[in-house]
Amino acid sequence: MNLVLFGPPGAGKGTQAKVLAERHGVPHISTGDIFRAALRQGTPLGLDAKRFMDAGQLVPDAVVCGMVRERLRERDAERGYVLDGFPRTIAQAVAFDEMLSADGSSIGKVISVEVADEELVRRLTGRRSCPVCGAAYHVESAPPKVAGACDACGSALVQREDDSEGVVRKRLEVYNAQTRPVAAYYQDRGVLQRIDGSGSIPDVLDRIEKALEDGGR
Numbered sequence: 001m002n003l004v005l006f007g008p009p010g011a012g013k014g015t016q017a018k019v020l021a022e023r024h025g026v027p028h029i030s031t032g033d034i035f036r037a038a039l040r041q042g043t044p045l046g047l048d049a050k051r052f053m054d055a056g057q058l059v060p061d062a063v064v065c066g067m068v069r070e071r072l073r074e075r076d077a078e079r080g081y082v083l084d085g086f087p088r089t090i091a092q093a094v095a096f097d098e099m100l101s102a103d104g105s106s107i108g109k110v111i112s113v114e115v116a117d118e119e120l121v122r123r124l125t126g127r128r129s130c131p132v133c134g135a136a137y138h139v140e141s142a143p144p145k146v147a148g149a150c151d152a153c154g155s156a157l158v159q160r161e162d163d164s165e166g167v168v169r170k171r172l173e174v175y176n177a178q179t180r181p182v183a184a185y186y187q188d189r190g191v192l193q194r195i196d197g198s199g200s201i202p203d204v205l206d207r208i209e210k211a212l213e214d215g216g217r
């Protein structure tokens with residue numbers, strides 16, 4: 001199974017990718033993990049990426065693609081993979097296609113987990129966590145017994161800076177401008193399936209599994 005899981009911040013695709021990878025016996029490959037591993041191991045591409053990050057610059061597509069390629073060549077990815085967080089731009093999608101065809105492979109299936117912006121804002125801005133014991137809450141879907149206080153240890157709950165409304169809206173804007181067009185790119189190539197990402201994680205996973213069966217790749 002070669003699957004690219006695609007979706008905006010807050011769509012839950014990291015969790016879904018992890019479960020799908022376990023169920024299908026293939027590695028869950030996220031670009032965040034690849035970056036951390038390449039930096040830790042000090043690979044040439046990892047060092048390249050570090051130079052850009054240290055300078056506060058975006059890591060160029062060629063470097064990102066090179067790291068993904070190295071990861072896909074590892075033994076555990078022989079039977080397939082679930083790719084999460086890549087490609088993030090049209091340029092990366094084009095480079096990924098070129099890389100796959102150079103390696104005698106091609107894109108498998110691309111599943112886009114679709115959730116309305118306002119729902120994403122509700123999901124992300126409602127997250128709270130306990131700075132002392134790490135317990136996680138959501139003001140609507142998993143509220144603590146006493147508003148603003150941790151059930152386990154009573155500490156005052158906090159919201160991550162990343163989850164503030166301003167930052168969330170900015171992240172969605174960047175996603176809509178740079179990453180959403182990648183879905184159209186794959187749609188044109190006939191490999192994209194759009195999935196309703198509303199509801200619980202098990203519900204969304206069921207929809208993804210159905211889409212995987214229907215496609216039969």
Ligand SMILES: [Zn+2]
Pocket residue numbers: 130131132133134135150151152153154155
């Ligand atoms: Zn706590």
